[in-house]
Every structure is written in structure tokens, then in C-alpha cells.
Amino acid sequence: TKKKNWEEEKPAEPSVDLTKDSPASSGKPSEEDDCKLSVISWNVDGLDTDNLGERARGLFSFLVLYTPDVVLLQELIPPYVHYLKKRAVSYLLIEGGEEGYFTGIMLKRSRVKLVESQIVTYPTTRMMRNLLVAQVDFNGQKLWLMTSHFESCKAHSAERMKQLRVVKQRMKGAPYDVTVLFGGDTNLRDYELTKVGLPASVCDVWERLGKQEHCRWTWDTKANNNNNAPYVSRCRFDRVFFRPAIKDGVPRLAPDHMALVGLEKLDCGRFISDHWGIYCSFSAG
């Protein structure tokens, strides 16, 4: 059941029960810096149900290890959500859908307070995609968190760019005192981003931090065997966009650090996902 049918409007719901798996690790909070915001964005490939219990436990281990303030997830399926809700009790999980596969935003309860969440529809998606937005308070600052899983496959370039435009407008139009952070599986090709463009106020965090090669490719069939691909291909599908809030002419938060995560094989010989996760942190300028 490793196949994804991206054309299917309503994929059959996989019948897996991840709660049957035994827990992998216990929470051990690392140090926290009050003014530093840490975020993970990850397409967890819930549509590949092979080893999904072990893979979900792997993700949970990361949450325990890094204790990110915000986790932006794509390709969740209901049993995955069920598992996360049961295990990651220190997080509030907001879901972008209920059936098939969908996105989610996890907020570390001790650090991030939800004000309001909403789902923005993409009028012409053929893959049930949408934009999930959470307006939160972080350390006394207004923060808008967004995630999405843009239309997949090269052929759906036009729809994907429409979705990017939706995100772009939301980011651009936010009040000046709001920090806006988008992280997701954009499926974007560079030429698509060039065509659509980003507002001057919005940056691609990977670019802003110097385009480091070691965290360029978030989807890589050579380094990642999860889809058992008989071809070599790598793309920068997963991206983080950031629009700082401005206070007295200087940004309240700015990109600080970025790394790929999920690079270690699990006991099953596979990875948490066919995508690497993106970890990044933002600190007061």
C-alpha cells in the first residue's frame, strides 16, 4: 500500500492502528530560550503505511529530543493523528482535515497559546489541499503559523502556483506587528517560485541562511530509500517562508538556524518519511 494516487479526490482511508505500537521513548525537555522560536516542518508520508507505527514513534522521538515550539505536519492520516494526540500530550494539535490525508499544526502548550485557527480553501485543488492557519501568541508576540501541502507533481504547476499566491497574499497582508511563518511541502520548482515571486518582506529561510547545500534537498531518492525508487531525483519541495514583524524599525524575530532532520534510519531500515524534516529556529534580531 505504498502507492499514492495523487489524482484521487478522496483517497481511501488506510486502516492502520498506530496505537498498537509500543512507546519508543519518554519526554525529556531540553533547555528553552524564552525568546527563541523553534519550528519543525515535515511531510510525514502517512500515505505510506508500511512501518508507519515505527515511523510515527520516530517522529515523536524527535519532538521529545528537540521540543520544538511549533510542528507543521503534512500527510497526516487519522491513525497518525490519534497516535500523536495520545502521546504528545504537551502539544495541542490542530488538524487541517478529517479524512484522507491532511495537514496539522502542533503547538507546545507551555510556550505557544492558540488564539484562533482557520482553514483556507483552495478553490480549484484536485487533491483536497488547503491552507491551515493558526494565530497564536508566542512570548507576548503575535505570530501567524501556516502550513500547506501544495498540489503534487510537476504537471500541476499552475494549481501549485495559485496556491502559492494564496499564501503570498496572506503573508503580505498581515498586520505589521505580526510575525508570519509558513512551512510546508510546497512541491515547488524554483522556476515556479520565480514566476510567482515573493513579496519583498517575505524571505525563504533556506536562502536567507546562505543556501547551504547540506540542507538544500528535502526530498532525495538517492539518500532516502523509503519509496524504493529505481531512479535518482532530489528536490527542494519543503520550504519555510518568513515575514518578520517590525517593532521600532527592527524585526522582532529573524531566522537563526536551519537543519534537516530524520536522516537516521529506523530499526526497520527505513526513514521516518520519504521527506526529510526541516528544523529551524528564529531569534530576536
Next chain:
Amino acid sequence: TKKKNWEEEKPAEPSVDLTKDSPASSGKPSEEDDCKLSVISWNVDGLDTDNLGERARGLFSFLVLYTPDVVLLQELIPPYVHYLKKRAVSYLLIEGGEEGYFTGIMLKRSRVKLVESQIVTYPTTRMMRNLLVAQVDFNGQKLWLMTSHFESCKAHSAERMKQLRVVKQRMKGAPYDVTVLFGGDTNLRDYELTKVGLPASVCDVWERLGKQEHCRWTWDTKANNNNNAPYVSRCRFDRVFFRPAIKDGVPRLAPDHMALVGLEKLDCGRFISDHWGIYCSFSAG
């Protein structure tokens, strides 16, 4: 044997003998206007060998009826050429190739004098396509005639645009006292032509004559049953480009009239080709 394999570099040569067919009609020249140039461009679909004898006779009937000064042909095969050379003795036939399928230029001997012909190669074609050029004298004027069958299928857009650029440069770079006329099966989509662009001096004859709907679609699976297509699709694949020679600030020849030809079914219930032919005439401004 109606299938075309556009990927094949060297298609097997069809073994048909069109000379076995009985002649369909005898020549009966219509009136000629010394200063008016008449041209037909037609992809005759020689790769579809069903009813090809009758279809070739149909083409010949058109030559007899319209007595065009110039005939630009695509998808000729050797037996088709053999038939035309035998029947259309009032024309000189210049061939763009010898094997597989190729283009040809027919010159009405009484009106058009060949000065020189050449074959311009497309360095990266995967379908053995080229540009056939004939430098001729028509009514005391220098005229360059060009035809080509650009790379087929949507997927080969990039190669097709390269081929268009070759034609564009040849047309643009011709001396001012030369009238340049290209007609062929370009397989172009409008967005491709928009991307490449035409020099200001060059016009698309269909556009110049007012974009008339009745001669827009030169390939139309609804109106034309030759390929027995289980789908409906129509395209303006066949196009005529024209760059006038300038004499004392005014063009020596300008587009005058355009029509589609080959719209009548033959006795076999099929058409001369799956493409309509384009007839056009040019007259002194």
C-alpha cells in the same frame, strides 16, 4: 499501418507503389495573373498509407484545379514523390530528404525559376526534420521559399521552438530585396510562438488576413476522420509566415487571400490528409 511513431529516428520505408493507381484528372490551367503569387502548403500525411493512391490523386487534382505557383509539402514518402514526378510534369519538385518521410517544394516551371536550393539541418532534431529552402525568381523578383515539418507532439516543445528560431533568423536576415515565404506544418502552439516571437518584419499570414475562423484550424479530428480519432481536438499546426521585400518603401508582394483546401471527402470516404491544406495568394501592394 496508420500509426506514426514520432520517436523513431528512421521510420521503416512504406512499400507502396502509387504509380499503380490510375490517373484521376488531366491538367487544365486556370487564368494566371502575372504579378500574383499563389502558394499551397500541405502536410499530405504520407505516413498513413491507407488509400494513399487515391489521396495522392486528390492532391494532384488540386494542383490541376488551382495551378499554384508554389506547393510546399510535408510528410512526403518516396512513392508519393515518384507519383508526383510522373504526373505533375509542369512542376519541378525539390526534395528535402530521401528516406522515411520528408518535405518537398514544387515550383511551377512556367512561372518560377529555381536559382538554388538547400537543406538546413536542425542539429538536435530527433525526428529527422530539417528546413528546405529554395531561392527562386518569380516574375523578375527574388523569392525565398521555405518549408519544414517541425518536431511533432506537445512534449517536444523545446526542440520545436529551436526550429522556429532557425526559420526566424533565416527570414529576418534575408536581403531587403528578397521576398521570404515560409509555409509548413509547424506543430506550434500559440504560447510557443509567443515565447519565441517573430521579427517585426515577418507576419503570420492567417493573422494578417484577419484571423478568420473558417481557416483557423488546420488539424481537426472532429471535421476530419482520417486518423479515426476517438477524441476531439483541433490545432493551428500549419502556418504561413511572410516577410515582404521592400522596393521604394512599399512591399513588392503582400498577403491577399487565404483558404483551407482538401475539405471534400474522396470516394474512399476519407480526405487527402489528416491536415487541411492552406492555399494563399500574394499580390502587389
Next chain:
DNA sequence: CCCGGGAGG
């Protein structure tokens, strides 16, 4: 969820 090629409507 890469790419190209082939089948079917």
C-alpha cells in the same frame, strides 16, 4: 512523487 514511454479514449 522524478522521468519517459506506451496504451486507450
Next chain:
DNA sequence: CCCTCCCGG
């Protein structure tokens, strides 16, 4: 020689 889908590498 249209399109979409499916498949294998």
C-alpha cells in the same frame, strides 16, 4: 498527433 492514465526505470 489531442489528452489522461498507467507503468517501469
